């Protein structure tokens with residue numbers, strides 16, 4: 605690990621906000637997985653901000669109405685000062701999304717289609733190939749948040765996406781002890797712009813964080829495999845349980861995103877969303893009675909986390925009883941026993 609803030613003059617590295625050998629090791633690993641050149645950032649939001657703020661003033665962003673709330677809040681913040689414009693879409697509806705892209709094409713400079721798939725937290729699946737091809741035909745650039753799937757389940761650059769962003773905080777680092785982000789692209793102009801923004805805005809990750817992220821990525825494949833097996837089993841059991849309504853998991857055969865996920869993903873991920881009888885009170889009641897699964901925000905760690913997303917003002921569009929479960933690598937029987945006892949204790953039958 606390189607901790608230096610400065611370097612002896614005359615070498616390739618100059619100063620710690622511009623160069624760091626530990627970033628380079630991380631970037632080589634993530635770039636290899638995504639099939640592009642990676643740029644490490646201080647957080648997922650720093651990477652997202654670098655991509656969106658690279659747009660020219662007045663550009664329009666077409667983004668999922670149910671995108672990650674930080675992305676929506678950033679876009680709202682930038683639209684409030686007329687820096688950019690936004691059009692919200694249902695990203696799982698390819699035709700409707702491309703109709704909106706057609707409307708904005710040619711209106712002002714530098715339009716961008718922002719894709720999330722699976723979306724957080726509704727786990728809708730977007731058609732990456734058709735959206736990328738359609739948006740490019742209209743002259744739009746395409747960016748995508750690949751946090752929930754990771755490059756092990758899908759490689760958006762292969763599907764035609766121009767730039768991929770990650771909250772490294774989540775599955776990539778995987779142990780709920782790092783906040784970090786990254787962007788990946790095959791377009792050298794995009795990479796140059798992102799590196800410039802990282803230096804000028806100071807959105808640099810610490811070397812310790814970068815080392816932890818690299819360390820976490822070494823076990824990504826085995827963590828994800830186990831978490832995904834657990835998630836599939838919990839989704840199946842929750843679907844048949846009294847007190848639980850609509851279970852969203854792309855691996856369930858009757859999930860609206862199942863067919864598309866089978867075509868473009870190598871697996872269905874470790875996130876499950878489900879609705880609890882009794883709305884907000886029912887959802888909060890279930891969370892209160894859990895003993896193993898931890899109520900808390902974030903996702904992608906080795907421990908299971910659960911959260912009623914509707915408790916945030918920016919998430920009021922969600923069903924009030926919707927719980928987002930980030931499934932960890934615990935014993936699946938322990939996880940099920942905990943959910944089952946919490947349902948009973950919360951009066952959910």
Ligand SMILES: *Cc1c(COP(=O)(O)O)cnc(C)c1O
Nearest residue numbers: 647648649672724751771773784
């Ligand atoms: C957490 C998250 C982010 C933001 O990442 P930070 O590392 O918290 O800044 C972005 N997108 C998705 C899908 C996330 O889950």
